[in-house]
Amino acid sequence: MLALFGDVATELCIRADGDEGLFRAYDSVEFLAPVYAGDFIEAEGEIVGWGKTSLKMRFCARKVVSPLRSPGLAESAAQLLPEPVVVCKASGTCVVPANCRRKPLSQERIGRPGPAILTAAIVGAETTRAQTPYLPITPDEIGEEAARCAQAGATVIHLHVRDETGQPSQDRDRFRAAIAAIRKRCDVIIQASTGGAVGMSIDERCGPLSLSGDERPDMATLNVGTINFGDDIFVNRRLDTFAVGLQIQRAGITPEVEIYDLGHLDILRELCDKAVVKPPLHVQFVLGVRGALSASERNLELLVDRLSADFPGSTWGVAGVGRHELPMAEVAARLGGNIRVGLEDNLFLEKGVLAKGSAELVEKAVAICQAAGRSVASVAQARASLLGAGSA
Ligand code: KMH
Numbered sequence: 407m408l409a410l411f412g413d414v415a416t417e418l419c420i421r422a423d424g425d426e427g428l429f430r431a432y433d434s435v436e437f438l439a440p441v442y443a444g445d446f447i448e449a450e451g452e453i454v455g456w457g458k459t460s461l462k463m464r465f466c467a468r469k470v471v472s473p474l475r476s477p478g479l480a481e482s483a484a485q486l487l488p489e490p491v492v493v494c495k496a497s498g499t500c501v502v503p504a505n506c507r508r509k510p511l512s513q514e515r516i517g518r519p520g521p522a523i524l525t526a527a528i529v530g531a532e533t534t535r536a537q538t539p540y541l542p543i544t545p546d547e548i549g550e551e552a553a554r555c556a557q558a559g560a561t562v563i564h565l566h567v568r569d570e571t572g573q574p575s576q577d578r579d580r581f582r583a584a585i586a587a588i589r590k591r592c593d594v595i596i597q598a599s600t601g602g603a604v605g606m607s608i609d610e611r612c613g614p615l616s617l618s619g620d621e622r623p624d625m626a627t628l629n630v631g632t633i634n635f636g637d638d639i640f641v642n643r644r645l646d647t648f649a650v651g652l653q654i655q656r657a658g659i660t661p662e663v664e665i666y667d668l669g670h671l672d673i674l675r676e677l678c679d680k681a682v683v684k685p686p687l688h689v690q691f692v693l694g695v696r697g698a699l700s701a702s703e704r705n706l707e708l709l710v711d712r713l714s715a716d717f718p719g720s721t722w723g724v725a726g727v728g729r730h731e732l733p734m735a736e737v738a739a740r741l742g743g744n745i746r747v748g749l750e751d752n753l754f755l756e757k758g759v760l761a762k763g764s765a766e767l768v769e770k771a772v773a774i775c776q777a778a779g780r781s782v783a784s785v786a787q788a789r790a791s792l793l794g795a796g797s798a
């Protein structure tokens with residue numbers, strides 16, 4: 407089996423980089439069904455992660471034919487199995503040294519990911535000034551922080567606003583002021599939250615959707631499932647979700663679908679079937695909320711597999727909550743996704759060191775992309791990729 411996978415890996419390296427490459431290591435090998443002399447095996451593989459010089463691959467071997475040994479039958483008698491039988495699965499990493507890479511085929515054709523779009527979630531609804539003095543609250547503070555994030559490489563600002571006491575608010579006038587303060591200072595995609603804070607009514611949460619013309623946000627979040635949210639409950643009833651989705655659609659705003667758990671992709675199916683949103687979509691996987699799906703590479707891979715199988719052509723990003731923010735950014739950079747960082751989700755640059763604002767976290771995300779061989783999207787590239795997704 408491993409000899410077959412070795413050949414598959416060599417072909418994938420040649421297709422990707424024009425060089426045979428070297429097989430560095432398997433991280434998993436599963437033998438799932440017996441194989442006997444004379445069985446015919448088909449092996450295939452795909453590249454599932456792109457490092458600077460490394461290619462992460464997945465392999466699958468299937469038995470398709472087995473010999474028939476019976477008196478009266480020719481020695482060469484064989485039978486096609488009614489269904490191919492998966493006999494082995496594996497994943498591993500190959501390396502093509504930088505000086506050997508020739509990029510012979512269209513990189514897009516073989517799935518090499520394009521630039522990573524960085525989103526900065528600079529305010530949020532739960533983070534407080536008591537936790538970090540670097541949280542922006544007033545429109546000017548929000549505008550300045552957005553500009554620092556844009557300077558660092560962010561092209562999307564995920565936006566919440568606060569009242570003068572620092573409490574979360576979904577008031578349209580406060581959104582208007584914050585959006586103007588951002589647009590005055592930098593060219594970014596502004597994505598208004600319709601999630602707000604736990605406990606807010608759906609009408610209240612939709613405040614920013616009533617802005618129009620130049621004041622209108624470019625994107626808005628669409629939360630599709632109810633989850634435990636720490637000790638609270640973040641309520642997104644089925645019909646409310648439809649109503650918010652349709653309101654986003656009618657406003658001509660691009661939705662970003664927030665997915666906190668695997669079943670939310672099933673809810674999304676219904677939203678597509680009812681034309682509340684239209685694929686291809688842009689999805690944010692928010693992982694590590696206490697009470698929803700945890701932040702792990704395995705969980706993210708599962709979500710990405712399901713998204714690409716069920717909603718072809720859709721794009722995705724990941725927001726890891728708390729200490730998972732930067733590790734999840736690293737996984738997303740490898741798997742070809744987009745990345746969200748910022749004080750809404752995480753306060754720390756490293757253990758015990760507060761980030762002096764979201765821009766420092768954006769700088770970290772840029773470094774993570776560089777280490778993974780990913781470029782960072784420009785505003786024009788982010789607009790071309792995101793805007794219009796999910797809309798009629
Ligand atoms: N504050 C969370 C309860 C969103 O922006 O759409 C919801 C949230 C999601 O932040």
Ligand code: ZN
Binds near residue numbers: 527564566599602750
């Ligand atoms: Zn949010």
